[in-house]
Structure formats: C-alpha cells, structure tokens
Amino acid sequence: MPELLEVEAYRRAAAGVVGREVAAAHTPDAWFLKGGLTATAVLDVLGGARIVAAERWGKLLLLPLDRGPVLGLRFGMTGRLVVDGRAPIERLEYGPAQDRPEWVRFGLRFVDGGVLELVDPRRLGGVELDPSLDALGPEASTVTVTELRRALGRSGAPLKAVLLDQARVAGLGNLLVDETLWRAGLDPTRPAGGLSAEEQRRLARTVRATVRELGRRGGSHTGDLQDRRRRGGDCPRCGEPLVRGVVGGRTTYHCGACQR
DNA sequence: ATTGTGGCCTGCCCGC
DNA sequence: TGCGGGCAGGCCACAA
Numbered sequence: 001m002p003e004l005l006e007v008e009a010y011r012r013a014a015a016g017v018v019g020r021e022v023a024a025a026h027t028p029d030a031w032f033l034k035g036g037l038t039a040t041a042v043l044d045v046l047g048g049a050r051i052v053a054a055e056r057w058g059k060l061l062l063l064p065l066d067r068g069p070v071l072g073l074r075f076g077m078t079g080r081l082v083v084d085g086r087a088p089i090e091r092l093e094y095g096p097a098q099d100r101p102e103w104v105r106f107g108l109r110f111v112d113g114g115v116l117e118l119v120d121p122r123r124l125g126g127v128e129l130d131p132s133l134d135a136l137g138p139e140a141s142t143v144t145v146t147e148l149r150r151a152l153g154r155s156g157a158p159l160k161a162v163l164l165d166q167a168r169v170a171g172l173g174n175l176l177v178d179e180t181l182w183r184a185g186l187d188p189t190r191p192a193g194g195l196s197a198e199e200q201r202r203l204a205r206t207v208r209a210t211v212r213e214l215g216r217r218g219g220s221h222t223g224d225l226q227d228r229r230r231r232g233g234d235c236p237r238c239g240e241p242l243v244r245g246v247v248g249g250r251t252t253y254h255c256g257a258c259q260r
Numbered sequence: 261a262t263t264g265t266g267g268c269c270t271g272c273c274c275g276c
Numbered sequence: 277t278g279c280g281g282g283c284a285g286g287c288c289a290c291a292a
Binding site for chain 3: 262263267268272274276
Binding site: 003124166 | 285
C-alpha cells in the first residue's frame with residue numbers, strides 16, 4: 001500500500017466528500033467486500049447516508065457515516081483512491097501505469113454528482129463495514145518511545161518483522177521500515193526485544209522523523225535508500241554493497257556495515 | 261502466544 | 277514476438 005503516507009494523502013482527498021450524501025454504490029466485485037459485507041448491505045447502509053469525517057489509523061481509511069456505521073477502506077499493495085476524478089497519487093511505485101475501468105473495485109456516487117472510487121488492479125485491498133480497530137497498534141507517525149518499547153517487548157522476532165506487524169505499530173510498510181532502520185543504523189534481523197534503551201529511543205525518534213520527512217518529500221518511495229534498493233545497490237552513506245535478503249517475509253535491503 | 265510460511269490476485273519486466 | 281519466471285509499498289489463515 002500504500003503505506004501510512006499514501007493513505008494519509010487518500011484521507012486528505014476523502015475529506016472532500018465529508019458532508020456529502022451517498023446516492024449510489026458501485027460494487028462490481030463481491031470478493032472486494034470483506035467481513036461478510038454484501039452489495040445489498042452496502043446499498044442499505046450507505047444509500048442516503050452522509051459521510052461525516054475522513055480519518056486514518058495506520059493504513060486503514062475510515063469514513064464514519066451519520067447513521068453510525070463506519071466505512072473502512074484498505075488499499076492492499078496497489079490500491080488508489082480517486083475522488084471526483086482526481087487522484088492524489090497518480091501512480092504507485094510498483095503499480096501499473098495505466099488506469100483501466102475494470103480495476104475500479106468499489107465506488108460511491110454522491111447526490112451532488114461527485115464520485116469516490118477505489119482502484120485496485122491486484123484486488124488485495126478491500127471494503128469493510130465497522131472494521132475492528134482492536135488489532136491495530138499505536139500510530140507510527142507519532143509513536144513514543146514508551147509505545148515502541150511495549151511493541152518490541154521481549155520479542156525474539158526480527159526487528160523488521162515487528163515494525164511491519166500492524167498489531168504492534170500501525171502504518172509502516174516495507175519501504176518505510178527499510179529506510180527507517182537504515183537511518184537508525186539498526187540491523188533488521190536483530191531480535192526486536194534485544195535493543196538497548198538508547199537504541200529504543202533512537203528508533204522511536206527515527207520512525208517519526210522518517211515518516212515526517214518522506215511525507216514532505218511526497219511518499220514512502222522518496223527515501224535516501226530507495227534508488228539503491230535493487231540488486232547491486234550500494235549504501236548511500238558508506239558505499240558498501242547492500243545486503244539483500246528476506247526478513248519478515250519481505251524483500252529487505254540493509255547495509256551490513258552501517259546497520260548493527 | 262508467538263513466529264514463520266504460504267497463499268491470495270494481477271500486472272509488468274526481464275531473459276530466452 | 278511469445279512465453280515463463282520472478283517480482284511487487286499488504287494481509288490473512290494456518291502450522292509448528
């Protein structure tokens with residue numbers, strides 16, 4: 001996904017539909033409806049309802065309705081939001097360049113004529129009513145050292161796997177985590193529970209700073225590591241060849257010299 | 261309970 | 277040009 005930064009851009013775009021009344025729902029793909037949701041239920045709940053806010057927790061976009069229920073949108077790896085024909089993010093780093101009508105998996109048309117669409121070629125995203133927030137950890141962009149210490153706990157899992165786990169910290173994805181750990185000088189394979197107090201502080205600070213800076217630059221793909229995140233890439237800091245591996249089930253690049 | 265693996269689904273890019 | 281393999285910013289069900 002769309003990691004936290006991209007979903008935040010979607011949230012800002014979705015703020016444009018706050019106060020508007022839903023006239024019709026477009027649900028061409030039953031598989032995209034999650035948690036037992038059906039096309040009929042979508043119409044029942046959303047028809048005539050008004051969206052009262054646009055919120056985000058981690059990578060989950062939340063659109064509360066005046067009738068009470070909350071519409072939850074997830075974007076998978078290739079999901080994009082288009083509001084009134086305008087896309088806050090034109091093209092995702094690893095997504096297709098084009099924009100085919102059949103990739104629209106969910107849509108809302110408003111009484112004023114506007115439209116909100118979720119476009120997702122790979123269909124890894126989804127739409128859910130009243131998504132549970134119990135399983136989401138503290139928001140990464142504002143995570144404190146206390147929250148982070150709790151998230152890391154005494155876990156023996158690799159540091160990177162814990163940071164990717166939305167139940168421990170919400171919002172970070174593969175690119176933000178690689179960039180953050182590189183900036184913090186921490187080896188992604190280290191046991192998460194083994195960080196010193198100083199390293200925990202440094203990590204919490206680096207998570208927040210990385211999210212903020214890449215947000216200003218325009219997205220999760222704007223990190224200093226990004227253009228070296230390929231086979232044969234070198235560390236931007238020391239020039240050593242980056243190590244490519246799999247950590248937490250995801251392709252991982254890190255510098256064996258700078259990250260300890 | 262925690263951790264790791266495989267699978268989901270589709271499109272693109274590279275090498276043959 | 278065509279085809280197969282590998283890869284992709286996420287997440288969930290399952291097994292050990």
